[in-house]
Amino acid sequence: CGNRQSGDLGSSTDAAVDGILGFGQANSSLLSQLAAAGNVRKEFAHCLDVVKGGGIFAIGDVVSPKVKTTPMVPNMPHYNVILEEVEVGGNPLDLPTSLLGTGDERGTIIDSGTTLAYLPPMLYDLVLSQFRFWIASLD
Template sequence: MFFATQIPLRLYDSKASSTWKKVGCEDDFCSFISQSDTCEPKKKPCSYRVVYGDGSTSDGDFVKDNITLDQVTGNLRTAPLSQEVVFGCGSNQSGQLGQTDSAVDGIMGFGQANTSIISQLAASGNVKRVFSHCLDNVNGGGIFAVGEVESPLVKTTPLVPNQ
């Protein structure tokens, strides 16, 4: 019999960040993603609702904060890269997203939309609009890289357009 280990979820805590900001309806980002005039009055937070393929949902508000990544600088060295990005801060999850045995404490947007995290990072010129995920089938880990990987040579698979 299999018993799932309960893993404590650590959701984003805006109170723990000195750099976070609310994204309001008046923000250009909110105007860009909104398909209707549901974000009124303009002082209201810019909200979202996502329904995933398994029926799980996430509701919340968009926020801005700095993320810091290790940027490869060459000669097997890295340096921190910090950039402000907009992302959804979930306040209500349903389905598998709300269960601790699934161990999901966040979903990072690396889709094709201009509002995705990878697109926001690329718009600043800091990285190319690609990412890599190399799985380690021995230890269950791996590496996740944002931007182009020049060495070692990797196989690539393009994202399926419009899906």
């Protein structure tokens, strides 16, 4: 659990994040070490339940036959995916394709241990504007 965290969380002991478990691709990650020891296959699934909330996190195997997968951008140091669309309140944003990072060396980094979302300024402005519009429509 965290409480009252803000700002650049990586540089201050006052606002340190607790509970992070690394599943990076490096040999030092927990997943890599478990796989090297022969305990699990080197794969994991982070499945979100958009209907009920929550989800599952499985190590070594995908546990449900109804899982949708997303291909990773190959040969990247992080887990990168090609972002095809951004929606707010079920409405897709009209984004220039250059913002989606569709080249082989680009993509969007997904990281279950990252506390904050970092967006390019133009994308941030569009998401914020649409989010404010969507929130106002709920009243």
